[in-house]
Amino acid sequence: MTLYHCVALSLILLAIGVYGMLTRPNFIGVLLSIEVIMNAANLNVIGFAHFSAQDPTAGALFPVFVMAVSACEMAVALAILIALFRGKGHLDSRRPGGLHG
Amino acid sequence: MSDILFYALAGLLVIFSLLVVLAPNLVHAAIALVASFFMTAGLYLLLRMEFVAIAQVLVYIGGVVIFVVITILLTTRLGDRHVPPTPRQRLWGLLIAGALLALPLTYLDPTLLPNPRATPLSAEAGGLTAIGTRLLQPSAGGFLAPFELISLLLLIALIGAVVIARKHPPSRRDNP
Numbered sequence: 001m002t003l004y005h006c007v008a009l010s011l012i013l014l015a016i017g018v019y020g021m022l023t024r025p026n027f028i029g030v031l032l033s034i035e036v037i038m039n040a041a042n043l044n045v046i047g048f049a050h051f052s053a054q055d056p057t058a059g060a061l062f063p064v065f066v067m068a069v070s071a072c073e074m075a076v077a078l079a080i081l082i083a084l085f086r087g088k089g090h091l092d093s094r095r096p097g098g099l100h101g
Numbered sequence: 102m103s104d105i106l107f108y109a110l111a112g113l114l115v116i117f118s119l120l121v122v123l124a125p126n127l128v129h130a131a132i133a134l135v136a137s138f139f140m141t142a143g144l145y146l147l148l149r150m151e152f153v154a155i156a157q158v159l160v161y162i163g164g165v166v167i168f169v170v171i172t173i174l175l176t177t178r179l180g181d182r183h184v185p186p187t188p189r190q191r192l193w194g195l196l197i198a199g200a201l202l203a204l205p206l207t208y209l210d211p212t213l214l215p216n217p218r219a220t221p222l223s224a225e226a227g228g229l230t231a232i233g234t235r236l237l238q239p240s241a242g243g244f245l246a247p248f249e250l251i252s253l254l255l256l257i258a259l260i261g262a263v264v265i266a267r268k269h270p271p272s273r274r275d276n277p
Binding site (some may be wrong): 006014016043069071076079092 | 161185195198205242
């Protein structure tokens with residue numbers, strides 16, 4: 001268990017999330033993949049804070065802000081998806097459109 | 102001991118994240134996301150960041166995932182057929198994700214990473230007291246301004262979400 005392992009783990013999670021973002025046929029699936037990527041970022045920050053930061057408390061605080069921003073992002077994105085679903089009747093990410101206005 | 106725990110948690114985390122991305126049913130994917138968040142919280146505890154672990158369980162599992170599950174249930178009909186990704190999507194996804202994984206792992210030199218600290222991290226640094234003091238400390242090095250800003254951002258996002266998701270566009274009579 002070293003910093004290298006933490007960075008490698010978060011890289012693997014990032015790749016998994018990017019794959020999901022590019023292949024999910026449903027917009028909600030894309031959002032779930034974004035959560036996986038956020039998780040990877042938090043893990044990376046915590047890894048650096050634990051293993052080598054001068055100021056580990058600041059490193060422990062940073063993921064809290066990431067969580068708050070990602071909660072905001074999910075709230076707004078899901079609201080947009082609900083509005084989109086009301087207008088189009090589906091959430092197929094290969095047939096976007098209808099987002100104007 | 103902690104090494105074995107780290108590898109077990111990391112392996113489970115990767116498996117559950119793969120399930121999030123690959124499961125055909127979105128509800129299954131959301132449940133896998135809950136499991137992967139629990140594994141991450143376990144990793145945070147292992148890295149002695151107890152506050153972040155608690156916040157992870159409270160905010161992500163208690164808030165975000167519930168929200169996602171409700172939206173999935175609202176927008177998915179029972180008869181919906183699962184559409185698998187096309188081979189072209191799979192190819193591009195594998196290419197880009199593989200490049201994102203392989204390039205840094207090839208060039209990431211462990212000797213370039215910052216030096217590890219001499220003494221192991223104490224449990225106080227990631228504990229409630231240190232974080233609470235730091236969060237509300239107005240002087241230099243404190244996080245009072247970001248803390249207030251993030252609460253404002255949450256308020257704006259929640260109001261915006263309600264406005265976007267409500268059923269009828271505001272009519273002219275509502276706001277003269």
